[in-house]
Amino acid sequence: MTERYIGLMSGTSMDGIDAVLVQLEGDALRVEVALCHPWPADTARTLHELCTPGENEIDRMGVADNLVAREFAAATQALLAKAALTPKEIRAIGSHGQTIRHRPALGFTLQIGNAALLAALTGIDVVADFRTMDMALGGQGAPLVPAFHQALFARPGALRVVLNLGGIANISVLLGQADGGAGSGVYGFDTGPANTLLDGWYRRHHPHGDNYDAGGQWAASGRLIPALLEQLLAHPYFAAPAPKSTGREMFTLDWLDGELDGCTYAPADVQRTLQSLTCHSIARQLPAHSDAPTRPELFVCGGGAHNAPLLAELAALLPDWHLTSTAQLGLAPDWVEGAAFAWLAQRFIQRKPGNLPAVTGASRPAVLGALYPA
Template sequence: MRVIGLISGTSVDGIDAALVELEGQGYDLSVTLLDGLTWPYPAELQQQILALCAGEPVGLERLAHLDDAVAHSFADAAQALMAQAGPAELVASHGQTVFHRPVGRPSLPGRGDIQLGYSLQLGRGAVLAQRVQLPTVSDFRQADIEAGGEGAPLAPVLDLCLLSHPTERRCVQNLGGIGNVAYLPPWDRQSPAPKVLGWDTGPANSLIDIAMHTLSEGTLAYDRDGAWAAQGTPCQALIEAWLEHPYFLQPPPKSTGRELFGWDFFQRCQQDARARGLSAVDLVATLTEFTAASVAQEYRTFLAALPDRVLVGGGGSHNPVLMARLQAHLPESAVQTTDEVGLSASYKEAIAFAMLGYWHCQRFAGNLPAVTGASGPVVLGHLSHPRLSL
């Protein structure tokens, strides 16, 4: 089956679209990336999304408009990819996360109410299905949340299927806006699938991107090739202070987003940097070092043994300074991109949702309860069919 996977991550830097050929059942899959592209948001829509993620108040009518506008941008990405690479039979869309609240404590003392997690993605599947005139699977997080999970991270199941090794312990580290990891024990594929650990490690590019946009007065969206970080000197005292954030003390399963590591946290970082007289490039270097240090600290705190190899995907895999610092913090492990073992680092997350959409059609559970904290395995996603002819 030819499936288009779509996702825009917490960096809101564009829509990744991957056309994938999938064959097989369950974990016994053949997955081939046929083509991919990154589709830019219209500038005004991107700014509206970022403002919403930063907590700007929004009326319900405007929120509905944004929901549809994101869906149309996702449809544009899917149609551009099909024009470039040929038709698909199914679309699987993660959408654009604008709010994520993990599983909470009882809401009122003494009552024992269970507060389920909450996660909101814009870009509704029904609109997308109508635009592309294809069955569309969307809303992937909800079923896991209803089972008591965090609804995130969901990509580690792809890592289990495609990146496990018969003798190596591997960590697959995504460095998108937020970082997440899958810890893969050795697996020879002749035995039952092992227990995979996974969680959000904290910020990846989110703080660096906000810094670049702020410090460049809107002219730069990210630190291309780590050029600013390479010119600066990290402040170790600030890194150690930021690593005391309560999120880093919380054991997995756990997930996070811009609600914790977004604009508010960056403002604290900027104030701290000013108090110590850091230059703009010093601040970017410090945030880059903080990202690498936080990933390594999460591994050392919550893994029984460090991995033999760390395979990195997401936008951060293209930042040589960030990659070098991650290797420096994990000298016991070989740090590489997933490209080096045959899986596109740029489109890995889009491939994951194509796979989850394919599994939805097979009624195969796509979550990993040990990763999300769900009470058990569940089929992910909601299927929308085109009902109108265009």
């Protein structure tokens, strides 16, 4: 039976709300309509501020919780209008919410976006709070998308890696083996920062410009600082074993300032070096592939898929890999994560596990999410 689901996702880059309407029949997925709903400038500023510890956080978070829900509802309504559909034609919304803290070492993660208000405003059942059950079972609560990548993109006998370049970079390694029912043949983890430091450093030096370095052009104008790159790569996270996940809390501008330690590097040179940090940290953590029967494939999705200089550097570091976009697999790179949360909503409705313990470290597979009826 074919059903329609909506996935709503805003990542750590906070560059907009990805709204994706999909048709699902089993694991077969087709994107029907998708859009990116921009954050109002004042809301984006509030969310960025909440990601850094400050005063009166509880009150500010409560206000932001409702602001996020209202923007998610606006994105949903725009999506329905674009598709010429009514709320009754949607089985459920899978809402990731907006992460403002992710502290797996402390056993908690926090995504805001009042799911009850979202259900009330849209008239559609909402599945939300996807990460906490995995954490309750001892897992990292992230990444959750490898199960989706495995269902859609794995191919027997092929080594495929799906690389999501959002605020944080994460990989899903699809080994091309039969799934034994608990995620055998797949593993994944966060490799470290992708866009979060690049975006933050850019905004600091372009306070009245875009929110990010469009097309990586500012980074391309700078020169690599090799000593700084090796210093940044010495962060212990990069050498830590999987399962592991991270967030903006670990790779902050305060951390970067501490590493710079008053050095007066040209800002564009630092940006260029941050690009290399993203590329080298990914390349160093990809799996060995000498036994792969075919050339290994790296499929890129997320906002970083549009950063040509970054992709060129990554390709140069990985000459043995075929690097391309998830568009080659039939799913545009901008919509992969939104589609994943639509798929996870379906898994909840069908009471099927959504996590992979081999990825997150949870003690067992589990149904993820909580239902907020309209």
